[in-house]
Amino acid sequence: MGANAGTGANGEIAPRYDTLIAGGVVVDPGAGLGGRLDVAIAGGRIAAVAADIDPALARQTIDAGGRIVTPGLVDLHTHVYWGATYWGIEADPVAARTGVTTWLDVGSAGAYSFPGFREWIAERSAVRVFALLNLSSIGLIAPTWEFANPDYCDIGLAEQIVAANRDVILGIKARIDRNTTRGVGIRALELARELADKVDLPLMTHIGFGPPSLDEVVPLLRPGDILTHCCTGGDMKIVGDDGLTRADILGLRERGLILDVGHGTGSFSFASAEAMLEQGVLPDVISSDIHQLAVQGPMFDLPTTLSKFLALGMTVEQVVERATSRPAAAMRRPDLGSLRPGSAADVALFELVEGDYTFHDVQMIPRRGTQRLVNTLTLVDGEPLERSEERPLQPWAVLPEHQRAAISVATGE
Numbered sequence: 001m002g003a004n005a006g007t008g009a010n011g012e013i014a015p016r017y018d019t020l021i022a023g024g025v026v027v028d029p030g031a032g033l034g035g036r037l038d039v040a041i042a043g044g045r046i047a048a049v050a051a052d053i054d055p056a057l058a059r060q061t062i063d064a065g066g067r068i069v070t071p072g073l074v075d076l077h078t079h080v081y082w083g084a085t086y087w088g089i090e091a092d093p094v095a096a097r098t099g100v101t102t103w104l105d106v107g108s109a110g111a112y113s114f115p116g117f118r119e120w121i122a123e124r125s126a127v128r129v130f131a132l133l134n135l136s137s138i139g140l141i142a143p144t145w146e147f148a149n150p151d152y153c154d155i156g157l158a159e160q161i162v163a164a165n166r167d168v169i170l171g172i173k174a175r176i177d178r179n180t181t182r183g184v185g186i187r188a189l190e191l192a193r194e195l196a197d198k199v200d201l202p203l204m205t206h207i208g209f210g211p212p213s214l215d216e217v218v219p220l221l222r223p224g225d226i227l228t229h230c231c232t233g234g235d236m237k238i239v240g241d242d243g244l245t246r247a248d249i250l251g252l253r254e255r256g257l258i259l260d261v262g263h264g265t266g267s268f269s270f271a272s273a274e275a276m277l278e279q280g281v282l283p284d285v286i287s288s289d290i291h292q293l294a295v296q297g298p299m300f301d302l303p304t305t306l307s308k309f310l311a312l313g314m315t316v317e318q319v320v321e322r323a324t325s326r327p328a329a330a331m332r333r334p335d336l337g338s339l340r341p342g343s344a345a346d347v348a349l350f351e352l353v354e355g356d357y358t359f360h361d362v363q364m365i366p367r368r369g370t371q372r373l374v375n376t377l378t379l380v381d382g383e384p385l386e387r388s389e390e391r392p393l394q395p396w397a398v399l400p401e402h403q404r405a406a407i408s409v410a411t412g413e
């Protein structure tokens with residue numbers, strides 16, 4: 001049965017759609033779609049988005065009454081190389097409870113470990129998995145220090161791996177902070193810049209606690225690059241002591257630098273985020289930096305991170321756009337993160353649950369909120385993801401003490 005209606009042998013009209021998601025409120029600012037609309041799916045693709053589509057045209061109908069219907073979320077900062085790296089979690093079980101259908105793994109794999117990432121993770125996951133290749137050939141097998149041995153920065157080898165895997169590798173990753181670069185300083189970022197330019201892909205740079213300083217980092221950023229951990233409270237933070245976002249960062253952003261949240265375990269400060277928002281500097285992308293530690297809280301998952309920005313005053317439309325079409329554009333894959341007819345039928349349903357919530361940043365500073373996005377159903381290529389049990393965390397996945405204590409109080413565990 002294809003997407004076209006036809007007349008069966010008994011004279012009845014055959015259904016035109018496989019699935020109809022009916023009665024929900026569509027939120028897809030990137031595609032210019034919003035409001036009370038039904039979403040029809042045929043052959044794994046979005047076939048129509050319109051008001052009051054006749055359920056008789058569909059083989060099955062999903063009741064989305066009381067739900068927000070968005071494109072499957074696109075998480076621009078994740079770590080999903082389970083079993084071969086310090087940080088990796090498994091994407092599929094988390095996707096089924098969070099609505100994240102496209103996962104960009106940023107730097108878990110370097111040249112030596114990318115073949116395994118491709119075969120065991122990218123090709124076997126039910127969700128869409130893409131990667132930024134780490135400049136360091138060993139990737140993130142350990143928690144940090146990946147640039148401390150410059151022998152692992154092999155640009156020629158990385159170029160070969162990129163050339164053979166351009167369907168999966170969408171950019172280059174370099175974590176730049178005092179631990180990752182120990183002893184080599186800004187040299188690692190200079191080499192990452194050279195590699196990104198050679199392969200003509202975006203460079204994602206992580207910032208946190210220096211040295212190096214942000215003064216050394218900024219001259220190496222280019223339009224189209226991604227600066228992740230943009231709301232860090234670390235000493236490389238983009239908000240100055242005067243509370244203003246640095247002029248050089250804003251200038252680069254005017255020309256296309258992407259400011260990405262990447263919450264993680266150590267990289268999200270309410271004070272930094274509030275200072276930016278007060279100036280009207282909204283992050284371009286809201287991502288999770290989900291990994292073995294962050295999944296335990298206070299980050300938890302991408303919908304929780306989006307809910308934190310709702311608590312800071314952003315609208316549902318603004319946060320959804322920053323977790324769908326905006327990250328897809330940053331990945332140079334504007335076909336993803338969209339409900340536009342013809343797109344892959346990656347769809348997420350959410351309940352916007354009203355209540356009295358307390359959210360925390362990585363220093364466990366609290367903020368009150370009244371809304372929480374809770375995922376209720378996730379479809380990839382038109383098929384619902386089954387919820388399944390997640391693997392136990394790795395023995396080394398122990399939260400910093402200040403987070404562990406506060407989270408156990410908050411959750412009563």
Ligand SMILES: [Zn+2]
Pocket residue numbers: 077078079106262264289
């Ligand atoms: Zn990360």
